[in-house]
Amino acid sequence: MILSVYVARRFLRMLVMIAAIFGAILFLIDIVEQIRRFSDENIGLAGAAGLSLLNITASFYSILPLITVLAGIALFLGLSRTSELVAIRAAGRSGLRVLAAPALAATLAGMLAVAMLNPMVAATAKRYDDAVARMKSGGGQTVSVGENAVWLRQALPTQDAKGGETSGQVVIRASRASPDAITLYDATFMVFSPESGPTRRIDAAQARLTAGAWELTDTKEWPLTQANPEAMARTAPRLELPTDLTAARIRDSFGRPEAIPVWQLPAFIRGLERAGFSAQRHKVWFQMELARPLLMVAMIAIAAVFTMRHLRGGKMGLWVLGAFGCGIGLFFLRNLAQVLGDNGDIPPALAGWAPPMVALLFALGALLRLEDG
Secondary structure, three states: OHHHHHHHHHHHHHHHHHHHHHHHHHHHHHHHHHHHHOHHHOOHHHHHHHHHHHHHHHHHHHOHHHHHHHHHHHHHHHHHHOOHHHHHHHOOOOHHHHHHHHHHHHHHHHHHHHHHHHHHHHHHHHHHHHHHHHHHHOOOOOEOOOOOOEEEEEEEEEEOOOOOEEEEEEEEEEOEEOOOOOEEEEEEEEEEEOOOEEEEEEEEEEEEEEOOEEEEEEEEEEEOOOOOOOOOOEEEEEEEEEOOOOHHHHHHHHOOHHHOOHHHHHHHHHHHHHHOOOOHHHHHHHHHHHOHHHHHHHHHHHHHHHHOOOOOOOHHHHHHHHHHHHHHHHHHHHHHHHHHHHOOOOOHHHHHHHHHHHHHHHHHHHHHHHHOO
8 A cells, every 4th residue: 555655646746747847838838929929919928928827728738648648657767767666566566556556646637637627728718718809809899700600599489389389499690799799790580480490580780698588679570471571571679589598608609618617518518409509529528528537547558568667778768759659649549539529420428438448458458468478
């Protein structure tokens, strides 16, 4: 038990040290990039540092598995150089028992990263995007989402022919939106019934999102179920349309799944599917986040396969290069699985869990073969 705690503490110390080094490198590089990007805004060094702190969290979180494999390599190389690994093996400890302590520490570190660092990444990404939008737009101008228009879709309770309540759909198109996603401009609302197709079209100069409703200004409505909708069209200065959307959900739907805290993803996915949106990318990202601790364990196992041995001479560099190369290979295999999952080619659970599971099984098989000589 004491030996396991000692090995785990050494691994965590290596992990924190390497993470700090990479964090500092990312911070310095990003400061230069922010100064170059916003040179016309005169943000200064302090402003660039603030933007960099908000921006590097996502990059740091994405390379955390590579930091883990480097920490594993540093751990086993250190144990080998001081002959501690030889003493541990001479005491009757198998390679798998030596691996168990850093693997457990990596699991706990991965769980902590998902539970705390993931929401931090989502929060800082939103604050960074808001800060960039304020600087680029001057604080009061609207922004365009997409090339030509903002598109939304929501569920809408409607009445069927028998008087019962059914769930219809509203497709919303706007030329532009405010940065806080509360106001849409030059908006068109197309109301669809699940039985008869499009039933209403509403054009509004402005649509403002309130609690539970869109407040439409300067509207014109066409009843599409009539033979001559234009003859039956009517105008109104103000009109309300029920909605279950919120500004936060609209903003998140425009962004990447990484911008949503992992604790909110299940409810967000249900809301997207209820409103008619595709939640495939969010499902894949959710499964990949759940599998992140297993990915970090797989990185430790890969490092152990190459460096948990008595190394000397020129072979040391080759083994270290092999361990890091396999770690990068697993990193890119995981990204490939994410792309396939986003496209719907493989199920989300397979995209999230298959790469670390396969890598871990191969690494354990290689370790068992080394144990048998």
